[in-house]
Amino acid sequence: MTPYATPASNSAHAPKAYTVSELTELIKRALETQVGEVTLEGEVSNLRASGAGHIYFTLKDEGAMISAVMFRSRAAKLPFEPEDGRLVRAHGSISVYAKRGNYQIIVERMELAGEGRILALLEERKRRLAAEGLFDPERKRPLPMLPQRIAVVTSPTGAAIRDMLQVLGRRNAGLHLVILPTAVQGDTAAEQIAAQIRRADRHKLGEVVVVTRGGGSLEDLLPFSEEVVVRAVAECSVPVISAVGHEIDIALCDHAADYRAPTPSAAAETVTAPREELYRRVMSLGREIAHGFTRRLEYARDLVARFHTANLLREFRILMQPYQLRLDDAKEEITREMHHRVRHAGHRLELAQRHLEAVSPLEILHRGFSIVQSERSGAVITRAEDLDAQEPLRVRFAHGAVRARTEEHLSDEEL
Secondary structure (H helix, E strand, C coil): CCCCCCCHHHCCCCCCCCCHHHHHHHHHHHHHHHHCEEEEEEEEEEEEECCCCCEEEEEECCCCEEEEEECHHHHCCCCCCCCCCCEEEEEEEEEEECCCCEEEEEEEEEEECCHHHHHHHHHHHHHHHHHCCCCCHHHCCCCCCCCCEEEEEECCCCHHHHHHHHHHHHHCCCCEEEEEECCCCCCCHHHHHHHHHHHHHHCCCCCEEEEEECCCCCCCCHHHHCHHHHHHHHHCCCCEEEEECCCCCCCHHHHHCCEECCCHHHHHHHHHHHHHHHHHHHHHHHHHHHHHHHHHHHHHHHHHHCCCHHHHHHHHHHHHHHHHHHHHHHHHHHHHHHHHHHHHHHHHHHHHHHHHHHHCHHHHHCCCCCEEEECCCCCECCCHHHCCCCCEEEEECCCCEEEEECCCCCCHHHC
């Protein structure tokens, strides 16, 4: 180490001067060698994870705090999910982060402490009992429709039974309530609760058993998560309602019960709900029946109205309209076709008439020709040699005719 230079006149008595890096190194060595590995218990805060997988956080208690880091290889092996507010026990070594000049603990192992230990214990118990099938949904039984007797396992002086009695009184349910008193916290509470559940089941004290208590700390609610209580709930032959603590409180007997109520008051409302539900169902069915009759009556009226004379005529017109349209279309088509055929036939007749007129002998007579016929036979004479001398003839012109006789035959060369 190289100290800073000091004035010569004071060199004999001047204190040794260190650089910041040298002092930090001294402190780092002292902490690492004299303190070394430690186990700290504190609350996690300011937790954050880096992109590389390391986690950085602060451990604190009422009077102090210390920075902590857990590298990825160690953080990946944590048996729980770290989060702010959790009480943990961290094992690691004290070190100094020179660039910031603060000391920290490099955590190698970490486990839940205090309430965290209880939560870990409950989680392990929950997994084990769930593996046995005690929490399977298929085991859940429906609550009785109209229970007359309710067995309640709880403290006779607690807030839970008072809340239930208040709800039952307000609803005027008229239920027979059997209270099986038990301690709801403490070392002996779990055995008492389990024994009362079995007693209610053995003597058929209720058509449904309600296991309940008011809110409390995690430690206060532990008896309702004990294995003996969970098994008693699961083995009960009548449906069980678990109403332990407030809505956010969860006990293991909640998972084994056939129904979980968030509060004792909610449990009382649940057992009285079927009566109100039955009333609502009866009223709803009554309304449905009335509506059904009304719909059927309206349908019958509509059906009868369809056979009224005016409606029948209208329906007949509607039915016949397509056929009438088709008939009208056919008539128009036939008429058009007949007109077309008549015009075509007239045209052909006119052409034939013109052709006949063109080839008619009478038409030839108009051009100066005449027709010679035998007076005796009426035959048309086309050859002169066919005539005898002095044979009577009839010569027809375009207008009129004359009689004549042959006097002399002339050959074609003489014409």
